[in-house]
Amino acid sequence: MKHPVRKTLTERCKRKGLRITAPRRVILQVLETAQDHPDVDELHSRVREIEPGVNIATVYRTMNTLAEHGLIERHSFSDGRARYEAVPESHHDHFINVDTGEVIEFRSDEIERIQEEIARTYGFDIVSHRLDIYVRPRQPDDD
Amino acid sequence: MKHPVRKTLTERCKRKGLRITAPRRVILQVLETAQDHPDVDELHSRVREIEPGVNIATVYRTMNTLAEHGLIERHSFSDGRARYEAVPESHHDHFINVDTGEVIEFRSDEIERIQEEIARTYGFDIVSHRLDIYVRPRQPDDD
DNA sequence: TTTGCAAGTGCAATTCATTTGCATCTGCGC
DNA sequence: GCGCAGATGCAAATGAATTGCACTTGCAAA
Ligand SMILES: [Mn+2]
Ligand SMILES: [Mn+2]
Ligand SMILES: [Zn+2]
Ligand SMILES: [Zn+2]
Numbered sequence: 001m002k003h004p005v006r007k008t009l010t011e012r013c014k015r016k017g018l019r020i021t022a023p024r025r026v027i028l029q030v031l032e033t034a035q036d037h038p039d040v041d042e043l044h045s046r047v048r049e050i051e052p053g054v055n056i057a058t059v060y061r062t063m064n065t066l067a068e069h070g071l072i073e074r075h076s077f078s079d080g081r082a083r084y085e086a087v088p089e090s091h092h093d094h095f096i097n098v099d100t101g102e103v104i105e106f107r108s109d110e111i112e113r114i115q116e117e118i119a120r121t122y123g124f125d126i127v128s129h130r131l132d133i134y135v136r137p138r139q140p141d142d143d
Numbered sequence: 144m145k146h147p148v149r150k151t152l153t154e155r156c157k158r159k160g161l162r163i164t165a166p167r168r169v170i171l172q173v174l175e176t177a178q179d180h181p182d183v184d185e186l187h188s189r190v191r192e193i194e195p196g197v198n199i200a201t202v203y204r205t206m207n208t209l210a211e212h213g214l215i216e217r218h219s220f221s222d223g224r225a226r227y228e229a230v231p232e233s234h235h236d237h238f239i240n241v242d243t244g245e246v247i248e249f250r251s252d253e254i255e256r257i258q259e260e261i262a263r264t265y266g267f268d269i270v271s272h273r274l275d276i277y278v279r280p281r282q283p284d285d286d
Numbered sequence: 287t288t289t290g291c292a293a294g295t296g297c298a299a300t301t302c303a304t305t306t307g308c309a310t311c312t313g314c315g316c
Numbered sequence: 317g318c319g320c321a322g323a324t325g326c327a328a329a330t331g332a333a334t335t336g337c338a339c340t341t342g343c344a345a346a
Contacts, residue, residue: 019313021323040303055325060304062323076219081303095262098270108261114253115276119238122249124278127241131274133258135267162342164294183332198296203333205294224332 008032009071009086016069023047023054027062031072031086037094037103039081077103077132093131151175152214152229159212166201169194174215174229180237180246182224220246220275236274 009028030046066072075083095104152171209215218226238247
């Protein structure tokens with residue numbers, strides 16, 4: 001079986017000794033079901049639809065805790081605020097549509113491999129990396 | 144001739160219609176001679192060694208102006224503040240030593256090419272990109 | 287060379303994302 | 317059920333970056 005069903009974020013939190021409080025339960029659920037890369041304000045508003053009392057400071061603190069435990073990824077695209085996603089099944093990088101802000105995921109094994117190769121020639125081990133490609137829909141070339 | 148000596152930053156500013164004021168002259172000189180990727184505070188302190196009256200708001204404003212005119216690149220590595228460098232002769236990406244914060248430049252034509260290729264398959268034109276690879280000196284593997 | 291004025295600057299105040307101090311609350315191991 | 321370390325709410329603080337405003341200055345035109 002290629003994909004034994006992945007442990008839920010909540011389960012993975014418990015395993016790390018993090019308490020599952022009411023705010024966290026909701027935050028984790030929101031992260032798990034998000035199909036995009038929400039910022040803290042967006043997370044907060046999604047959380048409040050389910051659990052209105054949750055404070056935005058709690059969302060900030062939870063993002064830090066989850067990131068420290070390696071359960072979510074923090075991105076900083078060119079728009080000031082940090083954006084988050086649950087650590088994906090398998091690594092990917094991002095296109096950002098500069099006209100709309102839309103984020104599109106992609107993966108290139110070839111790029112990943114060459115990064116390793118280059119790092120090795122420099123005597124480095126890779127800890128992490130980020131490749132953000134800012135794009136716009138292809139224009140027919142009017143020459 | 145491969146490398147006609149490149150126009151100085153100051154010349155390129157003039158050509159864009161930007162005024163060469165005393166603060167700018169110094170800021171441009173500092174950028175031109177920097178061998179690293181200084182943040183605004185660092186730029187400001189280098190500038191003040193030459194021209195003590197320059198205000199940090201002027202450094203911020205000048206970074207914005209120069210970036211808008213495509214004369215410098217703004218980076219945001221994992222340490223909160225923006226870092227700058229004069230637009231390089233030819234594009235490169237960066238390793239960041241996570242232990243020391245040191246930034247090392249590299250270039251991979253292969254990675255650049257594959258990015259273009261992938262973008263094309265998604266129907267995008269690339270506007271810009273950034274590849275930051277966080278690394279540490281290679282550890283002999285103790286298994 | 288002088289002049290006019292838009293662009294640039296210094297300074298202080300402001301903005302905005304994020305963090306933090308503190309009193310209170312609560313998950314969860316015993 | 318108890319105890320308490322960890323988590324939360326709230327308000328205040330932080331820190332990078334921006335901005336309003338009065339004053340200065342580069343530089344094109346005269
Ligand atoms: Mn993603
Ligand atoms: Mn560089
Ligand atoms: Zn990648
Ligand atoms: Zn590149």
